[in-house]
Amino acid sequence: MTIKPKVIILGAGMSGIACALSLYKNFEVTVYEKSRGVGGRLCAKKLPEGIFHFGAQFCTAQTMPFKNFLKSSNALNFKGSIFDFETKSCIETKNYFVGSNGMHSLLKKHGKILDIRFNTKAIKVNEKKKQVSFESGEKVSYDIIISSLPLPQAREIFSTEIQHAAIFSPCLSVGMTIKGQYSSEYNAYKNINEDVAWIGSGGFYEINNKDNWVLQFSPMASHASMDDSDVLIQTNAENLVRNIIHGKYEIQHSGIFKWKYALCNRSDAKNKFTSISDDAFAVGDWNISPRVESAFISGNALGGYLLEQRL
Numbered sequence: 001m002t003i004k005p006k007v008i009i010l011g012a013g014m015s016g017i018a019c020a021l022s023l024y025k026n027f028e029v030t031v032y033e034k035s036r037g038v039g040g041r042l043c044a045k046k047l048p049e050g051i052f053h054f055g056a057q058f059c060t061a062q063t064m065p066f067k068n069f070l071k072s073s074n075a076l077n078f079k080g081s082i083f084d085f086e087t088k089s090c091i092e093t094k095n096y097f098v099g100s101n102g103m104h105s106l107l108k109k110h111g112k113i114l115d116i117r118f119n120t121k122a123i124k125v126n127e128k129k130k131q132v133s134f135e136s137g138e139k140v141s142y143d144i145i146i147s148s149l150p151l152p153q154a155r156e157i158f159s160t161e162i163q164h165a166a167i168f169s170p171c172l173s174v175g176m177t178i179k180g181q182y183s184s185e186y187n188a189y190k191n192i193n194e195d196v197a198w199i200g201s202g203g204f205y206e207i208n209n210k211d212n213w214v215l216q217f218s219p220m221a222s223h224a225s226m227d228d229s230d231v232l233i234q235t236n237a238e239n240l241v242r243n244i245i246h247g248k249y250e251i252q253h254s255g256i257f258k259w260k261y262a263l264c265n266r267s268d269a270k271n272k273f274t275s276i277s278d279d280a281f282a283v284g285d286w287n288i289s290p291r292v293e294s295a296f297i298s299g300n301a302l303g304g305y306l307l308e309q310r311l
């Protein structure tokens, strides 16, 4: 009987899960995730008022493997309209996808067939000893280690310098329920002003969710307000929304999400993943572009490479 190489994947977002799915039949794969569920930046909160997407609100699919993945995840296809303040024009969206129970639900079913340890934060990778240390004090050995963390977080735990030029910007996301009378011609608004990058309604993909809006501050405003109190962030968000959506309504706040590492730049690098050393690799959207599909492609590409190299 041949012994399968032991692979540790850090992070259960789209890239980590895509990588694990391509490897688990041929390698002994364990995923370690610091939070209590799958998703990472596909973060949807189910509140009494409905679903709020504090991370990616939906995604596009250009490649067949990702289209197939979305199909197998029972993703919902929808159309809608976005008003772009920069070009002062309406974008009619088509072939956009959302998880049927929130974006993180795209990964839930797949996560169930994998060995994932939740609430387990990696704090140090000792590449010489081939061992990862976790916050709990546990140390685990590996043959191959794969980080799927945003680049700055991966750099914090690896001793070898990770060679890549990706830069991340922060994002403050604020969830709001608008109750009362208002009319909104569009499902979402983008590039609103120097403070707001995006305001989108949940009605985009589900009519019952139309009063639930998420506002994303611009990178500059997010950076400036990251340490502000929740009350101040909510007041600012409320004033900004009132400039866009007119009517007689009340705003009920439904949470704030502070993403320190939200969006990366588009990469010029040729590779879809990064080699840290012979047995250490990094996947993630930042290897390609700030998109859910790019995260999938990155994880999948490393999976394919390792299968070819090691089997």
Ligand SMILES: Cc1cc2nc3c(=O)[nH]c(=O)nc-3n(C[C@H](O)[C@H](O)[C@H](O)COP(=O)(O)OP(=O)(O)OC[C@H]3O[C@@H](n4cnc5c(N)ncnc54)[C@H](O)[C@@H]3O)c2cc1C
Pocket (backbone or CB within 6 Å): 010, 011, 012, 013, 014, 015, 016, 032, 033, 034, 035, 038, 039, 040, 041, 042, 054, 055, 056, 057, 058, 059, 060, 120, 121, 122, 123, 148, 149, 150, 153, 157, 171, 173, 216, 259, 261, 262, 263, 283, 284, 285, 286, 289, 290, 291, 292, 293, 295
């Ligand atoms: C506000 C916002 C809006 C967005 N909008 C869109 C959009 O409309 N369309 C689109 O296509 N994309 C959008 N994106 C981008 C999209 O969400 C990402 O490209 C994609 O989810 C990245 O997946 P990933 O696997 O590369 O990283 P992540 O999802 O960040 O996964 C990394 C995982 O690692 C875990 N982790 C971190 N540190 C540790 C540690 N030390 N130990 C163990 N686990 C750890 C994290 O908890 C996380 O689960 C948006 C992102 C944000 C934040």
